[in-house]
Amino acid sequence: ALRAASSDAATRLGVPVYFPSPHLSTDNAAMIAAAGTVKLQAGERADLDLNADVTLRLQNIDLEGEARKRAGVRYRL
Numbered sequence: 001a002l003r004a005a006s007s008d009a010a011t012r013l014g015v016p017v018y019f020p021s022p023h024l025s026t027d028n029a030a031m032i033a034a035a036g037t038v039k040l041q042a043g044e045r046a047d048l049d050l051n052a053d054v055t056l057r058l059q060n061i062d063l064e065g066e067a068r069k070r071a072g073v074r075y076r077l
Helices: 001-015 029-039
Strands: none
Touching: none
């Protein structure tokens, strides 16, 4: 539904729109939710004026609790 609505809007505006194959775009929400859960559990909060930073580099974050129990397993978020 979102792809169709976006495509319709782009057509009306005369703007080309491209979508990745669904199998390449299904896990982003899960990754964002996982990263947000880690930050929330660590007590981190963001103001409502938080903006996306497309230049932000990903880093390895050593998760507390379960990760430490697993002998230093590191997760990339």
